[in-house]
Amino acid sequence: xxxxxxxxxxxxxxxxxxxxxxxxxxxxxxxxxxxxxxxxxxxxxxxxxxxxxxxxxxxxxxxxxxxxxxxxxxxxxxxxxxxxxxxxxxxxxxxxxxxxxxxxxxxxxxxxxxxxxxxxxxxxxxxxxxxxxxxxxxxxxxxxxxxxxxxxxxxxxxxxxxxxxxxxxxxxxxxxxxxxxxxxxxxxxxxxxxxxxxxxxxxxxxxxxxxxxxxxxxxxxxxxxxxxxxxxxxxxxxxxxxxxxxxxxxxxxxxxxxxxxxxxxxxxxxxxxxxxxxxxxxxxxxxxxxxxxxxxxxxxxxxxxxxxxx
Numbered sequence: 209x210x211x212x213x214x215x216x217x218x219x220x221x222x223x224x225x226x227x228x229x230x231x232x233x234x235x236x237x238x239x240x241x242x243x244x245x246x247x248x249x250x251x252x253x254x255x256x257x258x259x260x261x262x263x264x265x266x267x268x269x270x271x272x273x274x275x276x277x278x279x280x281x282x283x284x285x286x287x288x289x290x291x292x293x294x295x296x297x298x299x300x301x302x303x304x305x306x307x308x309x310x311x312x313x314x315x316x317x318x319x320x321x322x323x324x325x326x327x328x329x330x331x332x333x334x335x336x337x338x339x340x341x342x343x344x345x346x347x348x349x350x351x352x353x354x355x356x357x358x359x360x361x362x363x364x365x366x367x368x369x370x371x372x373x374x375x376x377x378x379x380x381x382x383x384x385x386x387x388x389x390x391x392x393x394x395x396x397x398x399x400x401x402x403x404x405x406x407x408x409x410x411x412x413x414x415x416x417x418x419x420x421x422x423x424x425x426x427x428x429x430x431x432x433x434x435x436x437x438x439x440x441x442x443x444x445x446x447x448x449x450x451x452x453x454x455x456x457x458x459x460x461x462x463x464x465x466x467x468x469x470x471x472x473x474x475x476x477x478x479x480x481x482x483x484x485x486x487x488x489x490x491x492x493x494x495x496x497x498x499x500x501x502x503x504x505x506x507x508x509x510x511x512x513x514x515x516x517x518x
Contacts, residue, residue: 211314214250221268225297232297249274251314253307270298270307278403293329305342312343325506332499345502349477354492356472364458370450371419375459378414385423393442417452427456436464438474
């Protein structure tokens, strides 16, 4: 068995694997497969045919699709370039752990190691958890989903905030300040880039909270039919415990009601008990859905030597 980068001639084989693989998790649309191949973001694990005098094709055993995070400006030399696993698929006759181990080794060898790299993967299946852990990735966090039902019938009292907080829609001029606030409010793994913040503003609503004329927090929402997703709720650490988060949550849910939503959903880290307490206070309850976040850290090297993945 060997690994290699996919080419356009592999498109049919990849589509066939994704259509029939019993073990797979894919976050890439069918229309995005060909561009990913063209950009060299598809790694394959293949088995060469047995030489028996017959001209046979190699056998595709597994694939790994990745995507690099896009931002408006290059990161600093010490900041890792973040990659995301967009899809994995394994044929029936191959071990996901063994296959992923080889694919990750190939990814590490092909990465530009003049700068640290970070590969992030989301898993919603126990078999994939085992494969990622066995292939050398580290479990960084588990994330739980919460939902608020019967949204139109809900009401909340005014927030008794410690400070006077003004809520308004974000403007383009706010984006740089929002990215700076986000970097203070979240660990590096979860921080929004400028591009992600711009997407949140475009797809909005994106609400901002202001205290004494200074940006204190924000909430990023999306509305799809009757469901509102609260994709982000962030408060400047210096303004936490002053009612800013509660004010933002109340404004977000009232906006969702006005948009005709009947349900609101969000997710948060399983270890973030303070955020969960806030969500429960507004009526959110766990749905039972969860996913794991795995990370592979690839530090910068001064040579082209490959790393060993256990």
